[in-house]
Structure formats: structure tokens, C-alpha cells
Amino acid sequence: MSDPLPPQTTPPPPTSPEPVAPGGFFQNLIDVYFAPREAFTRIVRAPGFWLPLAGFVLLTLGFVFVWLSKMDPMEFAKTTLQESAFWDRIPPEQRAQVIEQTADRMKYVWINGLVGGLIGVLVVTAVLWLVYRFFYASEVTFRQSLAITAWTFFAVSLVTTPVTLAVMALKGDWNVNPQEVVQANPSLLLEKSETAKTLWAFLTSIDVFSIWMVFLLAVGFAVASRRKTSAALWGVGACWVLIIIGKVAWAAIF
Numbered sequence: 724m725s726d727p728l729p730p731q732t733t734p735p736p737p738t739s740p741e742p743v744a745p746g747g748f749f750q751n752l753i754d755v756y757f758a759p760r761e762a763f764t765r766i767v768r769a770p771g772f773w774l775p776l777a778g779f780v781l782l783t784l785g786f787v788f789v790w791l792s793k794m795d796p797m798e799f800a801k802t803t804l805q806e807s808a809f810w811d812r813i814p815p816e817q818r819a820q821v822i823e824q825t826a827d828r829m830k831y832v833w834i835n836g837l838v839g840g841l842i843g844v845l846v847v848t849a850v851l852w853l854v855y856r857f858f859y860a861s862e863v864t865f866r867q868s869l870a871i872t873a874w875t876f877f878a879v880s881l882v883t884t885p886v887t888l889a890v891m892a893l894k895g896d897w898n899v900n901p902q903e904v905v906q907a908n909p910s911l912l913l914e915k916s917e918t919a920k921t922l923w924a925f926l927t928s929i930d931v932f933s934i935w936m937v938f939l940l941a942v943g944f945a946v947a948s949r950r951k952t953s954a955a956l957w958g959v960g961a962c963w964v965l966i967i968i969g970k971v972a973w974a975a976i977f
Contacts (some may be wrong), residue, residue, distance in 0.1 A: 755878045763943040770870035775877035782880045787836040793897040796826035808977040848872040854958045861948030871943030907931040924974035928967040
């Protein structure tokens with residue numbers, strides 16, 4: 724007589740993988756600097772963008788208010804106009820009036836900083852979302868794209884803003900173009916007055932912080948599109964090259 728069959732037991736249902744915690748604001752910020760792929764993995768899974776976007780806007784406005792409180796509007800307007808291509812087209816008898824009018828408009832720079840910063844984030848978000856959505860045929864959403872861009876802009880600005888203010892304070896000169904204060908690019912080896920405008924526009928575009936921003940955006944969209952960073956880098960890099968070409972063309976025309 725054969726032994727009785729053991730009673731059948733129902734196997735336990737398969738357990739789904741435990742969802743990854745999105746991480747706190749400061750944890751994400753720290754990891755964007757030191758472990759960007761891990762940070763953007765959490766950011767893409769829980770694409771919150773309000774806090775980094777608000778931080779970027781506050782940094783922009785904070786810089787503008789500090790700069791305006793120390794900058795001489797007349798001197799800045801005069802220097803900016805003299806370096807522009809339109810200076811020679813202004814009749815000599817009208818130059819003083821144009822400088823005064825330009826200096827008077829400087830008090831509205833904070834509006835340009837606020838609106839320009841927000842528009843910049845939205846434009847970069849939309850362009851890269853289209854690139855990775857259609858050219859890479861990925862399923863990245865607009866919200867994910869916005870979160871990646873907002874975190875990138877905030878993280879980079881958190882470094883560049885205090886560095887720019889510190890350099891201005893150390894030089895004791897607040898009447899220079901803020902975009903040219905930190906020369907982390909090959910233009911550091913040349914004199915602006917002795918360099919062709921097209922070459923200057925090209926060299927100033929290849930700065931360390933721009934390369935860093937391109938890298939962070941590539942990492943974020945690599946995670947969102949489920950690709951390696953090296954593969955996703957082409958999407959951001961191509962857009963960056965087009966921006967450089969546009970700046971050089973503008974310098975050549977004007």
C-alpha cells in the first residue's frame with residue numbers, strides 16, 4: 724500500500740517589488756551633486772518640480788537685488804552700450820540721453836530675471852521633452868522633463884550665484900556683465916577688446932558650468948528614457964551645439 728500523498732499547499736502569492744522612496748528634498752539635492760543617476764532615478768519616479776523651481780527663482784531674484792543695490796546704473800549702461808554693435812549707430816549728440824534712458828530701465832531688471840528665468844526653464848523643458856519623446860521614442864512625460872530641468876537649473880545656480888557675487892565683491896566691480904564675471908572658459912586666456920566677436924561668443928559658450936549643466940540634463944533624461952548617459956548625451960549635446968551656433972551667428976550679424 725502506497726504512502727498517502729502529502730497535502731497540497733497553496734504557494735504564497737508573488738510579492739511585488741517594494742517601491743523606492745522618493746527621497747527628501749535635501750537628499751535629492753545632495754545626490755544631484757555626488758550621485759546624479761541615483762538622484763534622478765528618484766526624481767523621475769516622483770517628479771516634483773515646485774521646490775527646485777522656487778529655489779531657482781529665489782536665487783535669481785536674490786542675485787538681482789544684491790547686484791542692483793551695489794551697481795551704478797549709469798556706469799553699467801555706458802559700458803554695455805559702448806561694447807554693443809549699436810553704439811556706433813547712435814549719433815554722438817544722443818548718446819548721453821540713450822545712456823540715461825537705459826540706466827533708468829535697469830530698475831526693472833528683476834522682472835526680466837523672474838520672467839526670463841521661468842521662460843528659460845519652460846523652453847528647455849519643452850525642447851528636451853520633444854527630443855526624447857519623439858527622436859528617442861521614449862515615454863518621458865512633460866512633468867518628468869520639467870522636474871529634471873528644474874533640479875538641474877537649481878543645483879547649478881546654487882553654486883554659480885554665490886560664486887559670481889563673491890568674485891564681484893573681491894574685484895570691487897559691480898558694473899560688469901554678470902554673465903562674464905566668472906570666466907570658467909577659454910576666453911580667460913584672451914582680451915575681449917582684442918578678440919573677434921564671433922570667437923569670443925564661441926569661447927564664452929564652452930564654460931565649465933554649461934558643460935556641467937549639459938551633463939546633469941543628460942543623466943536625468945537617460946534615466947527617464949531608460950538609456951545609458953552616453954546615449955542620452957547626444958540629445959542634450961545637439962541642442963547645446965545649436966545654441967552655440969546661434970550665439971556665434973548673432974555675434975557675426977550684430
